[in-house]
Amino acid sequence: GAVVSQHPSWVICKSGTSVKIECRSLDFQATTMFWYRQFPKQSLMLMATSNEGSKATYEQGVEKDKFLINHASLTLSTLTVTSAHPEDSSFYICSARSGTGQDTQYFGPGTRLTVL
Amino acid sequence: QKEVEQDPGPLSVPEGAIVSLNCTYSNSAFQYFMWYRQYSRKGPELLMYTYSSGNKEDGRFTAQVDKSSKYISLFIRDSQPSDSATYLCAADIGNFNKFYFGSGTKLNVKP
Numbered sequence: 001g002a003v004v005s006q007h008p009s010w011v012i013c014k015s016g017t018s019v020k021i022e023c024r025s026l027d028f029q030a031t032t033m034f035w036y037r038q039f040p041k042q043s044l045m046l047m048a049t050s051n052e053g054s055k056a057t058y059e060q061g062v063e064k065d066k067f068l069i070n071h072a073s074l075t076l077s078t079l080t081v082t083s084a085h086p087e088d089s090s091f092y093i094c095s096a097r098s099g100t101g102q103d104t105q106y107f108g109p110g111t112r113l114t115v116l
Numbered sequence: 117q118k119e120v121e122q123d124p125g126p127l128s129v130p131e132g133a134i135v136s137l138n139c140t141y142s143n144s145a146f147q148y149f150m151w152y153r154q155y156s157r158k159g160p161e162l163l164m165y166t167y168s169s170g171n172k173e174d175g176r177f178t179a180q181v182d183k184s185s186k187y188i189s190l191f192i193r194d195s196q197p198s199d200s201a202t203y204l205c206a207a208d209i210g211n212f213n214k215f216y217f218g219s220g221t222k223l224n225v226k227p
Contacts, residue, residue: 006159032213041124043204043217044160093159097212104150104212107159 003027004096006108013084014116021079021111023094029074030096034105035067038091050077084115119143120207122218131227135192139205139218142186146207146216149181151190154202154220163190163203195225 003026013019023033032051036044048064050056050071058064066088068080077096081088091112095105122139129135137151148167152160166172169183178191188205202220 002162004159043122043219044215046214049213091157104148104162104165104208105215106162107152109159110157112157 002106004030004094004106004108006094006111008111009109010112010114012114012116015085016083018080018082019084019113021081021092021094021113023077023079023096023108025075025096025098025106028096028098030077031074031099032097033071033077034095034097035069035077035079036093036095038093038110040091044093047079081113084113086115089113089115117142118219119216120205120218122205123221124219126222126224128224128226129195131195131197131225133195133225135190135195135199135223135225137190137192137203137205137221137223139188139207140186141188141207141216143207143209143216144183144186145209147210148208148212149179149188150206150208150215151177151179152204152206153199154204156201160204195223197225197227199223200225 005024007022035047047062048056048058056069071077093110095107120141150165151163154160166179169181172179176193180189202222204220205218206215
């Protein structure tokens with residue numbers, strides 16, 4: 001149980017274009033989903049937290065107009081990187097939790113974004 | 117000072133060795149402590165989480181928390197080459213909504 005998927009697993013795009021990444025909880029309903037960013041050889045940096053049906057809460061320093069997060073259902077959250085630039089190239093990982101009991105966060109496999 | 121500190125390694129051990137991975141933290145409000153394993157270019161995989169102080173064992177893995185010294189450890193017995201990965205510790209105050217991650221320790225188990 002507790003499987004989280006992400007799509008695509010990797011994407012290459014041109015500078016100035018927008019990229020959408022999907023995160024799905026496959027076998028549970030995720031009341032809360034999280035988006036992280038990870039640079040090479042560094043730890044995970046939380047970008048934002050989203051609850052189903054609500055606006056996402058962004059961490060300090062994360063541009064909400066650049067990283068659009070939608071959590072429209074209990075099994076799907078999307079992260080859209082708008083007007084991507086090379087410095088946005090990174091490994092983006094989502095996680096999800098059901099919100100019941102003492103559950104923890106379960107992570108997706110990650111999406112590697114390369115902006116040319 | 118970071119909330120959770122972790123030696124980045126790399127740590128290289130022979131197959132069959134006992135591995136000790138460690139983190140320290142600064143926030144005494146942390147109640148839950150997690151260990152994740154991350155293979156290269158993959159998402160973190162939950163190994164185990166513990167509440168407050170004490171030990172928790174799962175197969176070859178033992179997690180240990182000492183809240184008095186703010187020290188958390190993961191022990192791997194009979195280490196295997198397949199254990200080669202980066203191990204991330206994380207701490208949370210108890211709502212699982214904001215994890216504070218260590219920087220990760222890269223482990224290499226040599227056959």
